[in-house]
Amino acid sequence: MSRLYDTIEPNVIDEKMLQKAVEEQGPQEELGQLAKREGIDFKDVTQLQLDFRNILKIDNLWQFVNLTKLQLDNNIIEKIEALDSLVHLIWLDLSFNNIEIIEGLEALVKLQDLSLYNNRISKIENLDTLQELQVFSIGNNNLTTLENVVYLRKFKKLRTLNLTGNPLCENEQYSMFIAAHLPDLVYLDFKLVDENTLLDVVQNMSNLEIAESKLVKYNEDISQLSDTLMTLEMQTVDQLEVRGRSFDRLNATVLCFLIFFHTMAQCRDLENHHHEKLLEIAINTLEKIIKSEFDDELPDAVRLLFVDKDTIVNAVNASHDVHLLKIDNREDDIVTKANSWASSVHKNEISRNRNRVREINQYIDQLQEELDNMEGLEQME
Incomplete structure (x- = not known):
């Protein structure tokens, strides 16, 4: 898989990008301009959309201490980092990036919905602290071993799991294996487990x-x-x-x-x-x-x-x-x-x-x- 930023200019998350992202969440241009002149305190923002911005590195999000929803999908991010201050995060989308290792999520103990769809991940790991996890999407990655999925048994609240598009899905016993080892699962690959x-x-x-x-x-x-x-x-x-x-x-x-x-x-x-x-x-x-x-x-x-x-x-x-x-x-x-x-x-x-x-x-x-x-x-x- 080629690196996207060989042909696309990478961006960094700076004050200008964050200010623009917050302003764009307003209902109309004129109100956004008024907010721009008066200023918005980042600590009051609960949702932030930073998708499709060619972001290479996660940074400068420490001010958003009350953030509950964060979109970082469709960028060129290689590493999960700099999220420790977002302790109230409930929903995190890191799909369609270049991530190879699951890491840097230890502080997000309230996280309920996590998407790592369409990355380069080959192992499910480093999620032990996310005991509130209910929805986990990790389809279209490089997972090859069915036994690795057994790691998810520790998440008692997990009800929805998406693994479609991984090599392990080609195993004939795939569905039966998942159902046997994750008995509390309700949805697998967008279908009812039953x-x-x-x-x-x-x-x-x-x-x-x-x-x-x-x-x-x-x-x-x-x-x-x-x-x-x-x-x-x-x-x-x-x-x-x-x-x-x-x-x-x-x-x-x-x-x-x-x-x-x-x-x-x-x-x-x-x-x-x-x-x-x-x-x-x-x-x-x-x-x-x-x-x-x-x-x-x-x-x-x-x-x-x-x-x-x-x-x-x-x-x-x-x-x-x-x-x-x-x-x-x-x-x-x-x-x-x-x-x-x-x-x-x-x-x-x-x-x-x-x-x-x-x-x-x-x-x-x-x-x-x-x-x-x-x-x-x-x-x-």
């Missing part, structure tokens, strides 16, 4: 009574799977709704709005101050003109305004009203765009939920149809 193992067992049973009991259990498993998937989807909907109201989850967005409304209030204060000063200067100038004490030449159009006090006051007030109207219109425009964005997010979530429920129902129907076909064959025998 689907990989139980069907083979049932189809080869010679004892009718045992086969019938297994079919009954499989029916119960399908029903339980349906309930579990629907429950998980409802929990996802609830979590997304809570996140939509949570300050911690949307701190960057809320910060941008606070900055925005504060800035608009400052604009109005400046305009009011400007109006007061301009009115004071205009009245003083009028008094000087009336007393013939004003020596400067005035354009004819301007001199026409200094006929009397009412005329000049009306002119200055009219200018003030125009300026305030422009500020109001600008504020309304930005708020409208922000509301439109929020509405689209809500609509997208509704569509996502409907599609996911449809997928779950289709999957359960497919499993039930396979089971019905097996029962039909059993009756024919």
